[in-house]
Amino acid sequence: MQIRAVDIAKTFAGASRAALNGVSLTVGSGELVALLGPSGGGKTTLLRIIAGLDIPTSGKVFFGDEDASQKTVQERRVGFVFQSYALFKHLTVEENVAFGLDVRDRALRPPKEEIRRRALELLDLVQLSGLAGRRPGQLSGGQRQRVALARALAVEPRVLLLDEPFGALDAKVRRELRSWLRELHAQTGHTTIFVTHDQDEALELADRVAVLNGGRIEQIGTPDEIYDHPATAFVNSFIGEAGALQAHLRNGQVYVGAHPVTLPAASKQTSGAAGEGRLFVRPQDIVIGEAGPDSLRAEIISVRRSGPTRRAEISIDAQTANVEVDTPSSVVYRPGEQVPVRILRGAFFLNGEGI
Amino acid sequence: MSDAAAGLTTPIEEPWLATKAANVRRARSPVTGEGPILAGVLIGVTILFLALFLILPLAVVFYEAFRNGASAYWAALTEPDARAAIGLTLLVAAIAVPANIVFGLAAAWAIAKFRFPGKSFLITLIDLPFSVSPVVAGLMYVLLFGAQGMFGPWLKAHHFSIIFATPGIVLATIFVTFPFVARELIALMEDQGTTDEEVALSLGAGGITTFLRVTLPNIKWALLYGVLLCNARAMGEFGAVSVVSGHIRGLTNTMPLQVEILYNEYNISAAFAVASLLALLALVTLVVKSVLESRFNDALPGKARGH
Numbered sequence: 001m002q003i004r005a006v007d008i009a010k011t012f013a014g015a016s017r018a019a020l021n022g023v024s025l026t027v028g029s030g031e032l033v034a035l036l037g038p039s040g041g042g043k044t045t046l047l048r049i050i051a052g053l054d055i056p057t058s059g060k061v062f063f064g065d066e067d068a069s070q071k072t073v074q075e076r077r078v079g080f081v082f083q084s085y086a087l088f089k090h091l092t093v094e095e096n097v098a099f100g101l102d103v104r105d106r107a108l109r110p111p112k113e114e115i116r117r118r119a120l121e122l123l124d125l126v127q128l129s130g131l132a133g134r135r136p137g138q139l140s141g142g143q144r145q146r147v148a149l150a151r152a153l154a155v156e157p158r159v160l161l162l163d164e165p166f167g168a169l170d171a172k173v174r175r176e177l178r179s180w181l182r183e184l185h186a187q188t189g190h191t192t193i194f195v196t197h198d199q200d201e202a203l204e205l206a207d208r209v210a211v212l213n214g215g216r217i218e219q220i221g222t223p224d225e226i227y228d229h230p231a232t233a234f235v236n237s238f239i240g241e242a243g244a245l246q247a248h249l250r251n252g253q254v255y256v257g258a259h260p261v262t263l264p265a266a267s268k269q270t271s272g273a274a275g276e277g278r279l280f281v282r283p284q285d286i287v288i289g290e291a292g293p294d295s296l297r298a299e300i301i302s303v304r305r306s307g308p309t310r311r312a313e314i315s316i317d318a319q320t321a322n323v324e325v326d327t328p329s330s331v332v333y334r335p336g337e338q339v340p341v342r343i344l345r346g347a348f349f350l351n352g353e354g355i
Numbered sequence: 356m357s358d359a360a361a362g363l364t365t366p367i368e369e370p371w372l373a374t375k376a377a378n379v380r381r382a383r384s385p386v387t388g389e390g391p392i393l394a395g396v397l398i399g400v401t402i403l404f405l406a407l408f409l410i411l412p413l414a415v416v417f418y419e420a421f422r423n424g425a426s427a428y429w430a431a432l433t434e435p436d437a438r439a440a441i442g443l444t445l446l447v448a449a450i451a452v453p454a455n456i457v458f459g460l461a462a463a464w465a466i467a468k469f470r471f472p473g474k475s476f477l478i479t480l481i482d483l484p485f486s487v488s489p490v491v492a493g494l495m496y497v498l499l500f501g502a503q504g505m506f507g508p509w510l511k512a513h514h515f516s517i518i519f520a521t522p523g524i525v526l527a528t529i530f531v532t533f534p535f536v537a538r539e540l541i542a543l544m545e546d547q548g549t550t551d552e553e554v555a556l557s558l559g560a561g562g563i564t565t566f567l568r569v570t571l572p573n574i575k576w577a578l579l580y581g582v583l584l585c586n587a588r589a590m591g592e593f594g595a596v597s598v599v600s601g602h603i604r605g606l607t608n609t610m611p612l613q614v615e616i617l618y619n620e621y622n623i624s625a626a627f628a629v630a631s632l633l634a635l636l637a638l639v640t641l642v643v644k645s646v647l648e649s650r651f652n653d654a655l656p657g658k659a660r661g662h
Contacts, residue, residue: 013470053553073556080557086550090572100558103568155558 001064001158001191003027003050008059010045019045020056021215027159027193032185034206035195038238041212043195044163050193051161052076063158079152079190083164085144087136093147094119094132100155122150125184142173153188162194166201174198178205199239203227211235233349236280243323245316247279247348254279254348257317259296261343277350283311285345286325288333295340300333316341416634419627431628439605440613440629443521447609448589451528455585456578459536464570467544468552481537484530493527493598500526519601524609527595532585539581543574580647587640591633 003026010020020042027033035043048054050061052073060069068076087096095102098119101110110118123129126146136144145165152160165181166174182205185192196202202209203223210220211234219231230236237244247256254261256279288298301313301322309329313322325341327333421428431437462481466474484492498504500517510517517523551573555565571578593611600607608616610629617626 051557053557073553074559074561077559078557080554082550082554084550086554088551088554088569088572099555099560099568103555103558103560103564151558 002029002062003159003191003193004062005046005050006060006062008046008049008056008061010042010049010054010056018057018215020049022059023212023215023217025210025217025220027191029191030189031207032182032192032194032205034202034209035193035212036199036202036209037197037212037218039197042215043197043212046212047161047163047193047195050159051078051080053080077155077158079155079157079160081145081148081152081160081162081165083167085136085148087144087147087151089136091135092132093123093128093134093136093139096136096147097122097150097154099151118154119150122154123147125153125187126150127180140173141169142177145169145177149184153190157190160190160192160194162192164195164197166198167196174201181205203239211238213238230280230347233278233280236347236349240282241324242280242282242347244321245279245281245323245346246276246319246321248274248276249348249350250274254346256296256343257319259317261296261346262294263343263346263348275350277348279343279346279348281323281343281346283324283326285343286314286323287342287344288312288314288325288327288339289331290342291340292342295342298339298341300335300337300339302335303327303333305329314339314341413634413638416627416630419624420631422627423624427624428628428631431625432632434625436605436608437613437625437629440608440610441632443524443608444590444610446521447525447528448586450525451532451589452582452586454529455533455536456582458533459540459581459585460578462537463540463544463574464566466541467547468549478541481534481541484532484534489531489592489594490598492530493595496523496527496530496595496599518599519603519607521607523599524596524607527599528589528592531592531595532588535585535588536578536581539577539584540574543577544570547573576647580644583640583643583647587636590636 005023005025008020008023009018011018023042023046025033025046035046037043045054049056049059052061052068052071052075056069060067062068063076087093088099091099094116098115101115101118109115120129120132123132126149128143128146128150131139131143131147136147139147149162149165166177169177178201194205203226206223208220208222209226211218211226213234219226219235221229221231226235226239230239233244236242245256247254247261249255251274254263261279296316297318298314298316299318301315303310303312305311306326310327310332312325312327312333314325315322333339420431432441462477465471466478497518500506500510500523502511502518504518515522517526551569552565555569560568590609591611592609593615596609597612597615600609600612602608602612602616604616610633614626614630614633617623617629
């Protein structure tokens with residue numbers, strides 16, 4: 001089921017700024033799309049509008065060819081998983097999963113044995129067989145999340161909407177559930193949209209990622225596109241790590257201070273021919289120690305261990321903002337050392353573009 | 356702790372002194388540091404206060420009720436006027452409590468789950484019966500529905516009495532007991548938020564189904580608690596009922612009013628006999644309240660922890 005959000009705008013009563021500002025998104029049938037961004041960026045609002053839990057100020061939502069904008073949340077047949085899981089405390093796990101089927105009108109409700117069979121089948125699918133008789137209070141966080149997912153799947157939804165599904169879990173459980181969700185998606189093929197502020201999760205799980213900030217979509221693309229070819233300065237600084245250097249553009253050439261920086265053509269993003277701006281470089285795209293025509297002068301500010309490698313904080317061309325560089329652990333640089341550095345890749349944005 | 360004994364020099368020849376001092380030091384509460392003497396005084400004052408103002412009066416009620424023996428007690432309770440008073444009290448409670456359950460549920464539902472203009476005004480209105488003197492509440496109904504009241508002539512023309520009749524008593528009782536159910540529920544429902552209901556809706560449940568199968572189970576203990584308090588007040592209300600009732604023996608007297616009448620006639624032991632029923636109601640309410648609190652601590656308002 002293809003989902004299309006067209007030009008969605010939403011301002012909450014009494015709010016000074018819009019939560020969503022003309023956002024459009026198309027999710028292909030069977031796709032797993034992540035809505036990624038900082039808190040307050042509008043991701044959950046967009047998800048709830050697609051579900052029908054909130055009404056947009058303007059804009060439409062399409063499920064397939066059908067305009068779902070006027071439909072109630074019940075009519076849209078979505079499966080929504082809340083951040084807090086919100087399992088019904090007074091029901092057992094099985095009754096929770098069966099809830100959506102139990103509340104159907106008599107005409108559409110399957111017989112009791114059928115409902116029970118389906119609930120147990122779903123519990124098998126989420127690998128919680130044997131816990132059917134437990135109450136939510138007796139389950140761990142990860143188990144509760146899977147019950148919430150089984151409950152949403154029970155009504156055979158046209159689209160699965162997950163609001164920060166792994167937000168409240170600890171890191172190890174989060175990682176396990178991430179790969180489990182990927183497998184589940186491959187198995188069931190539901191069109192899925194999930195909201196997260198964790199970029200690792202988004203880049204690892206999603207077919208495509210939509211980066212939202214301040215109520216607008218900054219970029220939609222595959223994880224590779226988002227990471228390697230950020231469209232705006234915000235996306236560049238939000239995804240992965242990047243240091244920003246003051247730079248300027250003259251005659252189509254990027255300069256840091258007086259030095260021209262040769263960037264691979266694909267990474268030069270400019271819309272004008274000249275101006276002041278910033279050059280974003282990732283720690284793995286700077287090399288220390290190779291002197292040459294392209295190299296810039298830098299001073300080591302500090303060095304620390306970072307997992308298997310070291311991280312050096314350096315000041316390039318005596319700029320005030322420092323930049324981080326990955327260095328091999330075999331070489332130890334000392335603070336105060338003057339070293340030549342070469343920039344392999346970077347993204348240049350004119351001031352005023354992006355953020 | 357032994358470092359605090361720096362000032363205490365105990366000769367080694369008298370080890371029993373050292374032990375005693377150590378015991379006193381150990382008895383001191385480790386965190387708040389009050390001595391056992393201060394704790395004892397505080398507990399003693401509390402017990403004295405409770406005894407004087409709570410236990411003693413209740414004990415006296417039962418003592419005086421049975422002063423002339425069990426048969427006199429029974430006779431006092433089965434006397435026609437007393438029976439009518441008991442019956443009227445039960446009737447009023449049987450109408451007022453369900454009415455307040457409905458009003459309270461509706462008000463709590465609207466306040467906790469929706470945003471609408473005038474919401475804070477409504478919340479203030481709900482608290483009004485608590486701040487208004489019960490006598491004023493009763494007077495309010497007299498001014499509205501009494502013979503010289505706003506609707507007086509209309510009611511008279513339709514041969515319908517509210518004041519000095521049962522309807523007036525019921526209305527006055529509903530007014531003074533309204534906040535109990537509503538307040539217990541509002542606090543809890545606001546705490547619980549709307550997420551559970553949204554889940555039910557997203558799974559395809561309609562409004563009423565959601566209310567019956569999701570909202571009600573979540574609030575049932577707070578509801579019971581509110582009903583308990585509402586009932587106790589409904590049966591024991593004096594001031595407002597006194598103003599609207601007219602004190603017509605056998606017709607418009609509730610139990611509290613009957614107690615007053617009997618007492619004013621110097622029929623002390625009969626007065627206490629009826630009063631003992633009210634005291635019994637108070638005790639039963641307290642016991643059920645304690646049971647509810649101890650068994651369902653986390654489902655009651657104020658102690659609710661969201662999940």
